[in-house]
Amino acid sequence: QTVVTQEPSLTVSPGGTVTLTCASSTGAVTSDYYANWFQQKPGQPPRALIYTTDMKHSWTPARFSGSLLGGKAALTLSGVQPEDEAEYYCLLMSGNAWVFGGGTKLTVL
Amino acid sequence: QVQLVQSGPEVPEPGASVKVSCQASGYTFTSYYIHWVRQAPGQGLEWMGLVNPGGTTNYAQKFRGRVTMTRDTATNMVYMDLRRLRSDDTAVYYCAREYHGGHFDYWGQGTQVTVSS
Numbered sequence: 001q002t003v004v005t006q007e008p009s010l011t012v013s014p015g016g017t018v019t020l021t022c023a024s025s026t027g028a029v030t031s032d033y034y035a036n037w038f039q040q041k042p043g044q045p046p047r048a049l050i051y052t053t054d055m056k057h058s059w060t061p062a063r064f065s066g067s068l069l070g071g072k073a074a075l076t077l078s079g080v081q082p083e084d085e086a087e088y089y090c091l092l093m094s095g096n097a098w099v100f101g102g103g104t105k106l107t108v109l
Numbered sequence: 110q111v112q113l114v115q116s117g118p119e120v121p122e123p124g125a126s127v128k129v130s131c132q133a134s135g136y137t138f139t140s141y142y143i144h145w146v147r148q149a150p151g152q153g154l155e156w157m158g159l160v161n162p163g164g165t166t167n168y169a170q171k172f173r174g175r176v177t178m179t180r181d182t183a184t185n186m187v188y189m190d191l192r193r194l195r196s197d198d199t200a201v202y203y204c205a206r207e208y209h210g211g212h213f214d215y216w217g218q219g220t221q222v223t224v225s226s
Contacts, residue, residue, distance in 0.1 A: 001170065005182065031185075034210065035211075036213045037212060040154075045203055045216040045218055045219050046154065046205075046216055047216070048213050048215075048216070051211060051212045051213055051214070052210060052211045052212060053158070054140040057214060058111075070220075076161050087153075087172040087204075089153065090153050091154075091156070091213065092182025093211060096167055097156070097167065097169055097170070098144070098156040098159075099156060100146075100153060100156055101153075102153050103154070106159060
């Protein structure tokens with residue numbers, strides 16, 4: 001059973017830059033893992049931000065970007081805004097199943 | 110516009126079953142996967158399984174034997190049936206759309222399932 005690991009929490013100042021990562025217990029994350037990133041605020045369903053590692057949806061703010069970094073999937077927020085405070089989840093494909101990371105609670109302070 | 114609209118809250122008893130629906134509209138229903146994801150109170154997201162464009166299903170190992178996902182192409186509905194419910198099945202259940210190749214985009218609003226006697 002694949003385990004996907006994210007930082008439990010991160011804090012960033014408004015206007016700053018922060019990178020969230022997503023690691024797989026099976027080894028280095030590659031484009032074959034089709035990494036997706038989602039943002040979730042309390043009481044709301046998840047909102048898709050990034051698909052297939054680095055592709056943005058039409059509604060994804062330009063300050064969000066996805067990449068592969070040091071064997072992990074990564075989500076970078078540049079010029080963080082107060083409204084970016086939320087929980088962020090990555091999702092990786094593993095075999096013919098999908099596995100979510102445990103989520104990163106991002107605090108903007 | 111694309112919409113996934115889910116059925117309302119459910120309060121089944123332990124040991125019973127629950128069937129949650131997801132009404133798709135605004136796109137070609139048979140061209141996309143539909144996934145089911147749940148979130149227990151205060152917890153993270155958990156992938157449960159999917160129905161592919163051809164109607165074939167694939168379930169997370171944890172739920173095999175207890176879950177059935179089906180679709181009706183005449184009404185563009187997808188269903189998730191979970192049996193032998195326990196208290197730890199209490200969660201919000203979501204449907205989500207994927208275009209082949211890992212392109213997740215739209216989500217349903219969620220359905221609260223509370224297992225309680």
